[in-house]
Amino acid sequence: MILVFSAVLLALYLSSNRALIETLRFGRENERLLEQVKEAKERLDLALQAANILIWDWDARRTNVFLGGSWAIILRVGKETSALSPDELAQMVHPDDLPKVKQALSQCLDGGHSEYVAEHRVKTLAGGWVWSLSRGRVVERDAGGRALRMTGVNVDIDDRKRAEAELLAAVQREKELSEMKSKFVSTASHEFRTPLATMLSSAELLEHYAESLSPAEKVNLLQTIQGSAKRMSEMIDDVLTLGRAESGVLKLNLGPTNLRELCGRVVSEFRIAQGKQHIITLDDRFDRVEAHMDERLLRHILNNLLSNAVKYSPPGSEVTFSLARSGERAAIEIQDRGIGIPLEDQPRMFESFHRASNVENRSGTGLGLAIVKKAVELHGGEISLTSAVGSGTRFTVMIPLRPIDQPAGVS
Known part of the structure; x- marks a missing residue:
């Protein structure tokens, strides 16, 4: 009986041990599975974040x-x-x-x-x-x-959307630039054709009718040829200057500049030439003997702004040229009482080839203000405009008396 009972106890003990072993083994497998699931989730989270x-x-x-x-x-x-x-x-x-x-x-x-x-x-x-x-x-x-x-x-997809928007803007800008260049070619062709035709007709009159023309008539024809040639030369210079500016070749040639004297000369020249049908007023409140600037580029800035003021203003109207000092900067303002610039055109007036939508049949290539802006920025200055259609336009140029990126005395 004792042996039977012992055998039963042994069997129960062995059975319970096997169950315990199986339970322990199953628990370890669960731990491994849980660890694998945890690792898999971490990998998934990292992949989702990446x-x-x-x-x-x-x-x-x-x-x-x-x-x-x-x-x-x-x-x-x-x-x-x-x-x-x-x-x-x-x-x-x-x-x-x-x-x-x-x-x-x-x-x-x-x-x-x-x-x-x-x-x-x-x-x-x-x-x-x-x-x-x-x-x-x-x-x-x-x-x-x-x-x-x-x-x-x-x-x-925020980066993708931004890239798409930038690409669309670039495509639109390229399209606009292509249209402006086509318009420029057409406009330039017309602008060159007009003085050429004038020169040819004047030269033919001198060739075939020189003996019957009076000395005054001959002088007038020669002056017409000279004026047309000068106009063509100015247009070619504009194109070349803009090309040099955009390629970084256009450089400053700094030197002592008597700003009051230069502005006075430019205004005087306009009063007897392009602006003789306008009232050009010089308001000089500048109080320095000289500045340190590129006189050639500065003259180009002044000539262009005055030329536009005269071109887009009715004969007999007033054009005001103001010169003053604001701290260590020269402040130049040119105000006309002309046709003004539409509000939608104003942000793009300093872009190459762009012209205001209300210029009608007035001559121009759309390069002048782009060159002016480049010349002002080369000096470390700023240019801005305020305008209203039918009331006129004011351009304001602020140029350091001595460019901040140039050491004192460098020319």
Whole structure:
């Protein structure tokens, strides 16, 4: 009997040991499995973060939408969260994008589309907006076809959207530049043709009728040829100067400049030539003997601005040239009472080939102000304009008396 009882006890002991061993073995396997699952989740989270992807899971039987994949880090929406209500998510979508997002969601939930796809902006904690691509599918429906569960991902596409916008802007700018260049070629052809025709006709008159022409008539024809040649030379110089400026070849030749004397000479020249039908007033309040500038480029700036003031103003109107000092800068203002510049044209008036839309048949190539701006900036200065259609335009030039990037005494 004792032997039987002992055998039974031994059998029970061995059986319990085997169960304990199996339990321990199963526990260790569970630990390994849990560790593998943890590692897999970490790898997935890292992959989602690296790819700027977040995951979401909506269940009609729950109140909130589950969020994963570091939503806050990817879309920079602030505090990390694992769930948001549909209304909270809707508030994060840009108002302009919300209708199309709701429409895409409805079409997918109703079964009209197999997949939900929408590009929209998401509000950040700072109040800005980032672009996101949202994709999802209905993964569970009830017997009646009603959507019960939907899962999907969001991808941060803000960089792509910015690149697309920059590319579109560049394409548009290239298109505009091409149109302006075509317009310039057409305008330049006309501008060259007119003085050429004048020169040819004057030369033919001198060739065939020199004996019958009076000395005064001959002088007048010669002056006409000289004026036309000068006009063509100025246009060619404008093109070459702009080319040198844009390629960085145009350099300053600084030296002592008597600014009051230079401005006085330029105004006097205009009073007896281009501006003889206008009243040109010089308001000189400059109180320095000299400045340190490139006199040739400065003359170009003044000639161009005065020429425009005269060209776009009616005969008999006043053009005011003001010279003063503002700190260590020369302040030059040229005010006309002409046609003015439309508001939509003003931001682009210093661009190459651009001309205001109201110039009508007045001659010009659209290069003058672009060259002026380059010359002013080479001096370390600034140029601005204020204008109103029908009231006139004022250009203001501010140039350092001694450019700040040039050591004292350098010429």
